[in-house]
Amino acid sequence: MSPQRRHRSGVALAITSGLVMTLAACSAPASADDQSYASWDEVVAAAEGQTVKLWMYGGDEQGNAYVNDVLVPAAAELGVTLEQVPIADTPDALNRILSEVQAGETDGEVDLVWVNGNNFGTGKEAGAWECGWTDLLPNMALTDPADPLLLDDFGTPVDGCEAPWHKAQFTFVYNSDTVTDVPTSLDELLDWARANQGRFTYPAPPDFTGSVFVREVLYSVSGGYENVPLAFSQDDFDALTPALYAELQDLEPSLWRGGETYPQDSNELNQLFADGEVDFTMTYGPATLTELVANGTYPAGTKVLTFDEGTVGNASFLGLASTSGSKAGAMVVANLALSAEQQAAKAEPDVWGQFTVLDLDQLSDEQRALFEALPESPVVPSYDVLSENANPELAAAWVTPIDEGWRQLVLTQ
Amino acid sequence: MAMLIPYGQRVTPDDRTVSSRGLMRPRPGGRALRLTVAALLTVWFALPLVPLLLWFFADRWSVPAALPTEWGFDGVTSALANGAVPAFGRSLVLALVVAAIATPIGAMAARALTRGAVPFPRLVSGILLAPLALPAFVAVMGLTIVLLRARVPGVVGVVILLVAAALPYTVYTMRVAYAAHDLAYEDEARTLGASRWHVLWRVHLPLVAPGLARAAFLAFLVGWSDYVITVLVGGGTIVTLPLLVASFAAGVGNDAVVAVLSVSAIVPPLVLLLALGRFGRRYPTASYLHGPTASQSPKGSP
Numbered sequence: 001m002s003p004q005r006r007h008r009s010g011v012a013l014a015i016t017s018g019l020v021m022t023l024a025a026c027s028a029p030a031s032a033d034d035q036s037y038a039s040w041d042e043v044v045a046a047a048e049g050q051t052v053k054l055w056m057y058g059g060d061e062q063g064n065a066y067v068n069d070v071l072v073p074a075a076a077e078l079g080v081t082l083e084q085v086p087i088a089d090t091p092d093a094l095n096r097i098l099s100e101v102q103a104g105e106t107d108g109e110v111d112l113v114w115v116n117g118n119n120f121g122t123g124k125e126a127g128a129w130e131c132g133w134t135d136l137l138p139n140m141a142l143t144d145p146a147d148p149l150l151l152d153d154f155g156t157p158v159d160g161c162e163a164p165w166h167k168a169q170f171t172f173v174y175n176s177d178t179v180t181d182v183p184t185s186l187d188e189l190l191d192w193a194r195a196n197q198g199r200f201t202y203p204a205p206p207d208f209t210g211s212v213f214v215r216e217v218l219y220s221v222s223g224g225y226e227n228v229p230l231a232f233s234q235d236d237f238d239a240l241t242p243a244l245y246a247e248l249q250d251l252e253p254s255l256w257r258g259g260e261t262y263p264q265d266s267n268e269l270n271q272l273f274a275d276g277e278v279d280f281t282m283t284y285g286p287a288t289l290t291e292l293v294a295n296g297t298y299p300a301g302t303k304v305l306t307f308d309e310g311t312v313g314n315a316s317f318l319g320l321a322s323t324s325g326s327k328a329g330a331m332v333v334a335n336l337a338l339s340a341e342q343q344a345a346k347a348e349p350d351v352w353g354q355f356t357v358l359d360l361d362q363l364s365d366e367q368r369a370l371f372e373a374l375p376e377s378p379v380v381p382s383y384d385v386l387s388e389n390a391n392p393e394l395a396a397a398w399v400t401p402i403d404e405g406w407r408q409l410v411l412t413q
Numbered sequence: 414m415a416m417l418i419p420y421g422q423r424v425t426p427d428d429r430t431v432s433s434r435g436l437m438r439p440r441p442g443g444r445a446l447r448l449t450v451a452a453l454l455t456v457w458f459a460l461p462l463v464p465l466l467l468w469f470f471a472d473r474w475s476v477p478a479a480l481p482t483e484w485g486f487d488g489v490t491s492a493l494a495n496g497a498v499p500a501f502g503r504s505l506v507l508a509l510v511v512a513a514i515a516t517p518i519g520a521m522a523a524r525a526l527t528r529g530a531v532p533f534p535r536l537v538s539g540i541l542l543a544p545l546a547l548p549a550f551v552a553v554m555g556l557t558i559v560l561l562r563a564r565v566p567g568v569v570g571v572v573i574l575l576v577a578a579a580l581p582y583t584v585y586t587m588r589v590a591y592a593a594h595d596l597a598y599e600d601e602a603r604t605l606g607a608s609r610w611h612v613l614w615r616v617h618l619p620l621v622a623p624g625l626a627r628a629a630f631l632a633f634l635v636g637w638s639d640y641v642i643t644v645l646v647g648g649g650t651i652v653t654l655p656l657l658v659a660s661f662a663a664g665v666g667n668d669a670v671v672a673v674l675s676v677s678a679i680v681p682p683l684v685l686l687l688a689l690g691r692f693g694r695r696y697p698t699a700s701y702l703h704g705p706t707a708s709q710s711p712k713g714s715p
Contacts, residue, residue, distance in 0.1 A: 053649055059664025060658070064495055085649030086495075088659035093643050095554065099645065103561030109648025267664070296473075296482070 050329030058086020105323030144359035162317035177301030178337025183353025201256035232397035287353030344370035423634025468672030488669030511636030590624025
């Protein structure tokens with residue numbers, strides 16, 4: 001599950017970035033020099049009694065329940081009051097931080113944000129994040145220092161501006177009661193869609209999920225992700241995308257409603273799948289599938305598709321706002337969220353089912369036992385299986401041109 | 414109203430005098446048509462609420478079932494667990510405060526404009542209506558920074574901006590009310606020796622009460638339904654009902670919770686609308702206009 005969604009955000013971010021560029025000249029963000037800490041002990045001492053606001057997408061009930069019922073009490077034991085601010089859309093939090101940056105606020109209303117990808121990259125450019133603080137966190141030692149997913153966030157270097165929280169794997173989901181000849185690669189999936197008219201579709205980019213699907217197709221028509229440079233260049237774009245758009249134009253008549261209309265966002269596609277209108281959906285949060293099948297939202301035959309060539313994987317993080325007045329408290333919460341106990345509790349399918357960012361090889365036997373005790377889901381295979389051959393995410397600079405090309409060449413043709 | 418009124422005749426436009434005028438007399442067939450249109454409109458507005466009410470009590474409702482497949486209160490439980498009650502309270506207080514501030518300001522502005530006591534009335538009207546033309550998001554982005562620099566607390570900032578957003582509605586509604594308002598009643602009362610306050614409380618306010626109620630209702634709705642201003646300016650300090658609805662509606666499989674939250678979001682405006690119906694009749698308290706009755710007649714009068 002990724003906290004980044006919806007296309008209103010693109011517009012909002014564009015406006016915000018414009019504001020920032022225009023106004024950057026007239027204001028210097030105040031440096032909160034009283035909040036720099038040399039050691040973890042100093043952080044813990046300063047955190048005592050602070051209130052930390054965690055702004056996060058609130059559309060995931062399991063996520064809300066985990067934060068409020070598990071993380072909040074654990075933070076309270078450490079003397080930090082954690083409050084969740086549920087928002088419909090992550091850019092709302094970013095816009096608030098950027099306004100505070102403009103105003104030179106040093107005790108802002110946003111402390112932590114559940115963030116990744118474009119929101120992180122835009123915020124980093126605009127000085128929304130406190131950087132270089134994750135080295136202080138003792139629990140960072142439990143992660144793999146060379147893990148590419150934790151070093152780069154959609155092509156933006158993390159630089160200690162955000163602490164890892166969970167991992168996500170882009171997953172195709174199908175209804176095994178209606179799909180008998182199961183595709184084993186993206187190419188086969190598109191052939192299946194052509195053979196079964198109207199039973200497959202994808203959300204229209206710039207929806208987050210639809211946008212990832214188009215990039216998956218780009219990897220596929222380019223003969224694998226190795227052939228697509230992660231950093232954006234116009235030459236690569238001009239060389240690689242014609243095949244992508246030709247493929248999607250060719251696919252269009254076979255889609256749901258003949259491709260005349262696309263689901264506006266991943267929710268609409270999920271709804272179509274739940275209603276049995278299509279046989280496939282796709283998600284960044286396969287962990288929630290178990291619950292959606294159990295409560296009857298999704299058909300009982302719901303299963304996860306695994307591709308030979310793998311799918312895109314990423315991590316999402318807790319960003320620390322540069323305007324926060326409770327930075328020590330926020331660091332304590334981020335460190336707590338990285339502890340083996342919290343990561344294992346969060347990975348429970350009936351809690352939230354989010355994949356851990358920890359490297360099991362770095363854990364003690366006791367800590368590893370917590371993860372080995374996790375129940376098997378009847379719907380979702382384990383993260384090792386899901387993330388096999390995980391493809392890296394393209395840099396954020398790729399996303400807008402690809403989405404725009406799709407709008408011009410696929411949607412309106 | 415420069416009509417010559419015979420001495421001793423009341424000028425109260427009550428139902429009997431109105432309906433006896435030729436132009437106002439209902440034509441045959443008009444009533445049936447009106448009722449049909451009203452019924453159709455009621456169905457049109459009520460229909461979308463039916464699935465919402467069904468979801469309220471549905472734990473499961475999978476397509477293609479016409480009715481929920483499993484009844485229960487999961488939605489209510491989730492809503493309560495996610496702080497729906499305090500959010501409802503915050504929304505209610507916020508909306509009432511916005512209505513309490515925006516209504517009198519709107520009324521005063523409208524009265525001044527109607528009486529021609531304002532220089533450049535067109536410009537002033539334009540400024541008062543401007544918030545309608547400006548997308549809330551654009552205005553809020555800039556104003557958040559201004560309010561932060563001015564060290565205005567988030568809650569105060571939200572109220573200020575919501576009042577500004579509600580003013581076009583209150584001003585417009587009150588201008589309509591004052592256009593139909595006859596100042597002669599107030600002059601008459603002053604001539605008879607009533608103090609300014611007395612005139613305001615006993616003559617002026619009762620006469621514009623229906624307009625005030627309508628304006629307050631619209632201002633309440635602005636405060637009750639806002640998302641953008643509450644998030645960005647409030648900075649998460651006030652989690653209101655629309656924030657909960659928006660974040661749940663952004664996810665999948667939350668239909669029951671969204672239904673519960675939405676239904677509870679419809680209730681207060683509905684209650685107010687019904688209350689409006691009572692205020693909608695003119696002169697609810699203006700009994701003093703009906704002349705002295707036997708019980709109130711001073712001693713010694715015939």
